[in-house]
Amino acid sequence: MMCDICGCAGGTDHFHVAAGKQVEVMRSMLHNNDHQAAHNRQHFDAARVLTVNLMSSPGAGKTSLLEATILALKGRLTVAVIEGDLKTENDANRIRAAGAQAVQITTGSACHLDATMVHAALHHLDLRPVDILFIENVGNLVCPACFDLGQHRNVVLLSVTEGDDKPEKYPVMFRAAELMIVTKLDLMAAVGDFDPTKAKRHLRNLANAAPVIDLSARSGIGMDSWIDWLMQQRALCLEPANA
DSSP states (O other): OOOSSSSTTSOHHHHHHHHHHHHHHHHHHHHHHHHHHHHHHHHHHHHTOEEEEEEOSTTSSHHHHHHHHHHHHTTTOOEEEEEEESSOSHHHHHHHHHTSEEEEEEOTTOSSOOHHHHHHHHTTOOOTTOSEEEEEOOSOSSGGGGOOOSOSEEEEEEETTSOTTHHHHSHHHHHTOSEEEEEOGGGHHHHOOOOHHHHHHHHHTTTOOOOEEEOOTTTOTTHHHHHHHHHHHHHHHHOGGGO
16 A cells, blocks of 8 residues: 555655655654644643544454444443545444444545644544544554554554564554554454464564453454553543543
């Protein structure tokens, strides 16, 4: 998955020719993004909304996890979601059907969300009743890790239908994780060759001590641990006296 925004659409030959220029453009882009992200974070803090950036490869189960989370938190905390996809409002429609506010960002050719996109989406959300805002990033294990959105926490999903060596192959993404969720646990027996212990070891080899939750949104395995983690992070981020 490639885009024109972060420069990953450039071919190898182009990169060698214009490497210096690309580095400078990227630095400027990230500087501007970080400024907007800081503004977003101030907005979230003022609204007392825990904001969680969900990242994964396509099909790892982000939307299914959100649907299950909305149901699990019903009557306890209010959830809203910013959805990021290249095209369609399919995922946003699923979130609305589950009972939560959702705003869809369609990025066109961009393989990640950035802070400016998120800021624009906030104009279409009423954060007053919201306790937790999830940002479901574009399915991609590369570029989303480079762009701060103003979130409080990064969560990376790794499906058992993928290789258990993904943390080793995509170190930038998994180093950024403050929680790794191994998803689709109900399919592990059918897949047969995914080893959660190896996936965790690869994460630890990146010097990342983040917790790992083995979870199935379909069967409910691990959902209690996920909800407990969200409650703890909300207290830590938004209620310092309870930290």
